[in-house]
Amino acid sequence: MINTLQLNTTLILPENGLEQKLKQAKEEHRKLKIKLGFDPTAPDLHLGHAVVLKKLKQFQDLGHEVIIVVGSFTARIGDPTGKNKARKPLSTEEVQHNAQTYISQLSKVIDIEKTKIVFNSDWLDALSFSEVIQLMSKVTVAQLMHRNDFNKRFTDNTPIAMHELVYPILQGFDSVKIECDIEMGGTDQLFNCTMGRQLQESHKKSPQIVICMPLLKGLDGKEKMSKSLNNTIGLTDEPNEMFGKTMSIPDTLIEEFIDLTTDFSVEEKKSILLKIENGENPMNIKKLIAKNIIRQYHDEAAADLAEIFFSNQFQSKNIEEQVFEPAFITSLSHDDHRLSLIDLCHRLKNDLSKSAVRRLIENGGVQIDTIKMTDPDALIELIPQTKIKIGKRAFFELL
Amino acid sequence: MINTLQLNTTLILPENGLEQKLKQAKEEHRKLKIKLGFDPTAPDLHLGHAVVLKKLKQFQDLGHEVIIVVGSFTARIGDPTGKNKARKPLSTEEVQHNAQTYISQLSKVIDIEKTKIVFNSDWLDALSFSEVIQLMSKVTVAQLMHRNDFNKRFTDNTPIAMHELVYPILQGFDSVKIECDIEMGGTDQLFNCTMGRQLQESHKKSPQIVICMPLLKGLDGKEKMSKSLNNTIGLTDEPNEMFGKTMSIPDTLIEEFIDLTTDFSVEEKKSILLKIENGENPMNIKKLIAKNIIRQYHDEAAADLAEIFFSNQFQSKNIEEQVFEPAFITSLSHDDHRLSLIDLCHRLKNDLSKSAVRRLIENGGVQIDTIKMTDPDALIELIPQTKIKIGKRAFFELL
Numbered sequence: 177m178i179n180t181l182q183l184n185t186t187l188i189l190p191e192n193g194l195e196q197k198l199k200q201a202k203e204e205h206r207k208l209k210i211k212l213g214f215d216p217t218a219p220d221l222h223l224g225h226a227v228v229l230k231k232l233k234q235f236q237d238l239g240h241e242v243i244i245v246v247g248s249f250t251a252r253i254g255d256p257t258g259k260n261k262a263r264k265p266l267s268t269e270e271v272q273h274n275a276q277t278y279i280s281q282l283s284k285v286i287d288i289e290k291t292k293i294v295f296n297s298d299w300l301d302a303l304s305f306s307e308v309i310q311l312m313s314k315v316t317v318a319q320l321m322h323r324n325d326f327n328k329r330f331t332d333n334t335p336i337a338m339h340e341l342v343y344p345i346l347q348g349f350d351s352v353k354i355e356c357d358i359e360m361g362g363t364d365q366l367f368n369c370t371m372g373r374q375l376q377e378s379h380k381k382s383p384q385i386v387i388c389m390p391l392l393k394g395l396d397g398k399e400k401m402s403k404s405l406n407n408t409i410g411l412t413d414e415p416n417e418m419f420g421k422t423m424s425i426p427d428t429l430i431e432e433f434i435d436l437t438t439d440f441s442v443e444e445k446k447s448i449l450l451k452i453e454n455g456e457n458p459m460n461i462k463k464l465i466a467k468n469i470i471r472q473y474h475d476e477a478a479a480d481l482a483e484i485f486f487s488n489q490f491q492s493k494n495i496e497e498q499v500f501e502p503a504f505i506t507s508l509s510h511d512d513h514r515l516s517l518i519d520l521c522h523r524l525k526n527d528l529s530k531s532a533v534r535r536l537i538e539n540g541g542v543q544i545d546t547i548k549m550t551d552p553d554a555l556i557e558l559i560p561q562t563k564i565k566i567g568k569r570a571f572f573e574l575l
Numbered sequence: 576m577i578n579t580l581q582l583n584t585t586l587i588l589p590e591n592g593l594e595q596k597l598k599q600a601k602e603e604h605r606k607l608k609i610k611l612g613f614d615p616t617a618p619d620l621h622l623g624h625a626v627v628l629k630k631l632k633q634f635q636d637l638g639h640e641v642i643i644v645v646g647s648f649t650a651r652i653g654d655p656t657g658k659n660k661a662r663k664p665l666s667t668e669e670v671q672h673n674a675q676t677y678i679s680q681l682s683k684v685i686d687i688e689k690t691k692i693v694f695n696s697d698w699l700d701a702l703s704f705s706e707v708i709q710l711m712s713k714v715t716v717a718q719l720m721h722r723n724d725f726n727k728r729f730t731d732n733t734p735i736a737m738h739e740l741v742y743p744i745l746q747g748f749d750s751v752k753i754e755c756d757i758e759m760g761g762t763d764q765l766f767n768c769t770m771g772r773q774l775q776e777s778h779k780k781s782p783q784i785v786i787c788m789p790l791l792k793g794l795d796g797k798e799k800m801s802k803s804l805n806n807t808i809g810l811t812d813e814p815n816e817m818f819g820k821t822m823s824i825p826d827t828l829i830e831e832f833i834d835l836t837t838d839f840s841v842e843e844k845k846s847i848l849l850k851i852e853n854g855e856n857p858m859n860i861k862k863l864i865a866k867n868i869i870r871q872y873h874d875e876a877a878a879d880l881a882e883i884f885f886s887n888q889f890q891s892k893n894i895e896e897q898v899f900e901p902a903f904i905t906s907l908s909h910d911d912h913r914l915s916l917i918d919l920c921h922r923l924k925n926d927l928s929k930s931a932v933r934r935l936i937e938n939g940g941v942q943i944d945t946i947k948m949t950d951p952d953a954l955i956e957l958i959p960q961t962k963i964k965i966g967k968r969a970f971f972e973l974l
Binding site for chain 2: 249252253255256257300301303304305306308309310312313314315316317318320321326330333335336337338339340341342345
């Protein structure tokens, strides 16, 4: 049963815990409760989330119960320091609305009919201050400071507001409340998930096991896929968008995408990897991945159409001997989708030094949509389908 | 006005703050609010507390308002980890009872009629969890970890439970609630008192100033006077007990006691210090201190009687050429008032090495109440008036 879950690349704590939990569930003739936390400030799901969701679906298919815990308590508080503008306090209505959006996106991967959705404000709002003190007394400062990011910020003298230390405790308390058997998350959630184990034990309950799935990298090939980094493929992206974005991933991401984003069978994966080994053009492998992804979140026909659209848009230009390579460029911030010309060219052709790029621009070697641009500091709007020509042989089209 | 407060030995934060607060109060024709926190788990007041209380009395005499904040919120929670047996959760009735005891002892130093008594559970119980989060967000982890004892425990890997970090924040919030102008405490309260300044500022209120009085040492001459160390002179001790205990302080404590426990005038103090310089027997100086203390907490007649009682009890034996030196020995714990014979003798005559003491006992050189004791490990009850003879010339009587 465990083998069918294909958990090779995931982190399970404790190592033999899943086996025991499954055995226990069978003996007690009950379903396991599998928890996934959801932050209702960012309801847009992407392929990174899907890595975890697909594992949840496997548990659902085995007959276990998936419980989504909406973090409504903290979302309603927002960032109390007011520093993080992206974390404004949300009203109950906004939380409900985001949860609805989230649930409808979830249904692209898991079976919503069989999924239980709960809001943690239901129990956290009801805690009295003295109950909060009781809860906090179960955890030591040193434990919390072991969390990677806290530790780094503490060492770097970057302020950590006291309430931030409380949030992992709350996440753990959610597990106590729903009597969770297994908490799922990305590997960045390992610490918070183990908090649940500890609090369940101190509440004399059987501790959950923790399953953390690997984090998918974003289109930039460097950072994890994350909405705030604007490097995602969203589960609700249109087929053409999915296709183009997938074609834009760096070649180094191909194997990770095959592993984490496709539903190829083990045999199909093996055969694709063999092709790569035999020197197949990466472009063709990315097409296979793109079509597989579209098949999962749209359908077969959409995948075929997207391939045709892509070929028409980009590859037909082959005839004019100008192949515009699709390029996905992340802007520096959420609000400002612009980059200076020199930065844009440097990002597109990072085999050139910045000073080489500057010379090229100043000597008239760079065109945007056929217009020669000679000011390296000109701000360029990152508008899809903008075409950039750098030197004589490099052609890009923004996605 | 400031000079009359004689604040030379105290710590004031910020340095010129008191001057400004007094000026401000005068301009606004209002009294200053002076806060003292009180932990209702330990209602027995001693001379160490009186150091702070006398300063409060001076403010009262100047027309300002003293507010005692009873820490009823935390006392009712107790130690949630259950590790500190001395901090059992108290019922509302127990808190009330302890507060009554405390108030009646306060009246020995300050004017209770003019004193406002408030219970912090009145506002802390009413805080919702999200208000608690808001409050915690005002303070950073690094700030709290700067508190000496937290810092030491963190460095030593001694666990600090998370709720402990919350308590200084609560003490600060009390200052916000009562709109405190000045918070008083011992120097060990400096950190917690500055928390009040910070939280008042983040609540857009004028920050309190902090006045910390020096900590009086206990009868052992080493640790601070504290009930848990059993080294105190209580404000409600009987005159004879006060006299004997004062006579037992080590000579090194004489100047500190003159400064912090007596109400001698500046001239009287000078004259006593001159006597010490001129080689006066310390015994006689201690008698002056003892009588002064008894005059403050009982009366003149009680002081005189205590001196006579002491002389009769201890010094008349001079005739028999056996002067029993009064000795105050602290037991190791609150529950167990016993010490092994070897430890007792070593504490009484610490100019002898432990092995020397052992030899002396084994050779029959030690008597308790005229009975020769030869087992160094015999447990001796620390009963007042027990007489101990060590060697040929050392005679002690326990207080």
